[in-house]
Amino acid sequence: DAKTTQPTSMDCAEGRAANLPCNHSTISGNEYVYWYRQIHSQGPQYIIHGLKNNETNEMASLIITEDRKSSTLILPHATLRDTAVYYCIVRVWGNAGNMLTFGGGTRLMVKP
Amino acid sequence: DTEVTQTPKHLVMGMTNKKSLKCEQHMGHRAMYWYKQKAKKPPELMFVYSYEKLSINESVPSRFSPECPNSSLLNLHLHALQPEDSALYLCASSQDAQMTSGANVLTFGAGSRLTVL
Numbered sequence: 001d002a003k004t005t006q007p008t009s010m011d012c013a014e015g016r017a018a019n020l021p022c023n024h025s026t027i028s029g030n031e032y033v034y035w036y037r038q039i040h041s042q043g044p045q046y047i048i049h050g051l052k053n054n055e056t057n058e059m060a061s062l063i064i065t066e067d068r069k070s071s072t073l074i075l076p077h078a079t080l081r082d083t084a085v086y087y088c089i090v091r092v093w094g095n096a097g098n099m100l101t102f103g104g105g106t107r108l109m110v111k112p
Numbered sequence: 113d114t115e116v117t118q119t120p121k122h123l124v125m126g127m128t129n130k131k132s133l134k135c136e137q138h139m140g141h142r143a144m145y146w147y148k149q150k151a152k153k154p155p156e157l158m159f160v161y162s163y164e165k166l167s168i169n170e171s172v173p174s175r176f177s178p179e180c181p182n183s184s185l186l187n188l189h190l191h192a193l194q195p196e197d198s199a200l201y202l203c204a205s206s207q208d209a210q211m212t213s214g215a216n217v218l219t220f221g222a223g224s225r226l227t228v229l
Binding site for chain 1: 116145154155156157160168202204217218219220221222223
């Protein structure tokens with residue numbers, strides 16, 4: 001899997017947009033970018049994924065740069081419930097199947 | 113049903129015990145996964161089952177023995193564990209481990225927190 005680099009931690013004010021960056025400079029053409037988050041003491045939760053185009057769903061938006069070497073997850077109106085560790089993952093498929101390899105993630109703290 | 117259910121939620125065992133962790137999903141997924149997560153660390157992949165066959169073993173010690181009795185169930189048998197094996201064990205499932213589509217999203221359970229004394 002391509003390596004990803006994320007800031008260790010970030011703060012965001014409640015109600016404001018949270019912009020979480022991720023660098024994946026070694027990404028190759030067939031690798032998707034996935035975002036998961038893990039709220040304390042729970043299992044990771046899927047947020048969004050993309051290949052080339054920007055994507056939006058009910059949870060978040062994903063902005064991928066044209067060269068695909070970085071991306072940004074946007075939570076448009078962060079709430080206290082969005083406090084979690086956010087993982088940016090670039091996944092590739094091998095002969096034995098696909099594997100999701102987690103990096104260090106960004107610990108997002110949403111403050112009142 | 114869009115959940116992955118893991119039991120037990122908490123398990124305490126001695127180093128000589130034999131215990132099992134169980135995972136169940138009824139989403140028709142054909143790939144199931146075990147991850148291990150130590151405190152303040154990201155999850156680490158242990159095993160991948162695809163169509164009830166073990167397809168990936170990330171060099172996990174033999175004291176961890178996975179089993180996939182059918183497409184809905186995944187077990188992790190534990191024997192002669194060490195205190196350093198204490199961790200949160202996460203089960204996940206996805207539609208098909210062989211899919212090349214980006215839509216092969218993993219759904220995780222809440223985890224089983226294991227303490228080895």
